[in-house]
Amino acid sequence: MQRRFMGLVAAGAAFGMTVMLAGCGTTGGSDGVTLRLVAADYGNGAADSSRTYWDDLARDFESRNPGIKVDVDVYSWKDVDRKVAEMVDAGNAPDIAQIGAYADYANQDKLYRVEELVTIPTQANFLPMLIEAGQTGSAQYGLPFAASTRLLFFNEELFDDAGVEAPKTWQELRVAAQKLKARGVTYPFALPLGSEESQAETMIWLLSGGGGYRDRNGGEYQIDSEQNIRTFSWLKEKLVTPGLTGPVPPGKLDRAQAFEAFTRGEVGMLNGHPTLMQQAEKKGVKVGMVPMPGAEGQAEASMGVADWMMAFKQHGHRKEIGRFLDFAYSDKNVLEFSDRYDILPVTVSASETMAADTKHKDLWEFLAALPTSELYPSGEMSWAKVSASVKQNIGQAVAPDGSPAVVLNRIANDAAKAEIEADASK
Incomplete structure (x- = not known):
């Protein structure tokens, strides 16, 4: 180290x-x-x-x-x-x-x-x-104040009871969630896409699907890219619709609620940061941690937050x-x-x-x-408005009547407007 x-x-x-x-x-x-x-x-x-x-x-x-x-x-x-x-x-x-x-x-x-x-x-x-x-x-x-990276957290006791191991791919994650649900776990995979910090959960999944908020070469927003649409379509079809994300709709589940449920032993898996590890262990939860799975293997990029x-x-x-x-x-x-x-x-x-x-x-x-790790584009003047649009809209992408393509396109349009406003104000 x-x-x-x-x-x-x-x-x-x-x-x-x-x-x-x-x-x-x-x-x-x-x-x-x-x-x-x-x-x-x-x-x-x-x-x-x-x-x-x-x-x-x-x-x-x-x-x-x-x-x-x-x-x-x-x-x-x-x-x-x-x-x-x-x-x-x-x-x-x-x-x-x-x-x-x-x-x-x-x-x-x-x-x-x-x-x-x-x-x-x-x-x-x-x-x-x-x-x-x-x-x-x-x-x-900006003076950086605190930083963290994200890993996939899992409850070791619930995993042992369900007979599953830490997932390395999306398919393994889905199978693990199915087995956890069959064992009566309340939140097989907690997916907090509520207004509190859904821009983080969104970025984790976009990166794991090979996309992201921005084009890593040109630096332009690519929120409604094919990779991103494919990622949220998989989330909706393979996790949310089959009921593998728990009783609270992801769009109404805030991070704090998901974390509290994890510390109570009600969550099989979720994306977590170091503070959650400490909180869960204090409550007696045995925490396992692995890199976020990707569509076919470990995600190419991880998310960092400052x-x-x-x-x-x-x-x-x-x-x-x-x-x-x-x-x-x-x-x-x-x-x-x-x-x-x-x-x-x-x-x-x-x-x-x-x-x-x-x-x-x-x-x-x-x-x-x-x-x-890859950080939010905090230095972009447009980011605050883009982040706000993600918080407001992304939960609808996995709702029963929601369309990932439509919602991501809506956020992409908000990002384009924010970029134009930022350029005009320079």
Whole structure:
């Protein structure tokens, strides 16, 4: 594992050594400044809400930085992007937002560039692939906050009871789901295509079918490609219609519901990330994990996810924001959040530490997949609207009266309109 990150460590260290003397101005005194931070909740309820982490971090920061206060608001992933958008539209943007996309706000000239905020050592320490993903045009506006990759999770006890092994192809996945259903499993395969985070579940399946949101060569959206239509047609015909996805229609099943059902032992299989592994094991579920199957074998590409931190210019607190972000991205704080939620760190030094520590052994497979995984096109100004269209529409593609081709074409049209609007606003 350590060898996998040597190139990343060397790249980050070399860049940092060349610019150590050129750091940006995030030092100096401040009087009576209150920063407002809006963040997403990585927990699974009040007991493990991210609010506890942010409140503790804010109090620690305040004790070290007299004159700067940090007010924290934490919302579920289902609501946080909308909440921030409403604040911005109302003319009262937060100083810092930790959400899913930054490019649209960068295009509206509402965000500070990363180089205006944090010191050069902090900036150079981000994983190179995430630095690139945080850029719009030639400037970086998004600071990666947390990363994860996806694997196919399965309940080992339910699999043993049904006499099935971890699937390597779609057909094996379908057969396993049939046997699980025959044994009375509530959700043989949980397929969350509700409004919470269906853009992730969609991307996992598109990649496993040889497609994706975008053309990997030209970079254009290809949402209604033949591969993608074929993938969702298979999902509808082979999993959803035969009742292999459980009692809740996929379009009404949110990720949080599916994850909670998995921790209760009601789900045979679903696509999961590291946090779910931790939550399930705490409830006594024996979790198996394998790469996502493809149509004929292991999928050619896996999905990676990075969530983003961004700083709004509206209230003019550049120095104070920068000081807080430098503090938040220290190894201690990055690793504490990663430990708490089994999230992959976004910095070279923290990744190196995790890769070398056997207490993180359960995360090594996720960590190894990150440098070569495919991320959302977060740097595209159109992505926020495309993601919203996926969340709104994709569940209908597998509904009894839905057509995968029609629904994917609808989303593709929304993507084309978003691209035109983005180009016109440049």
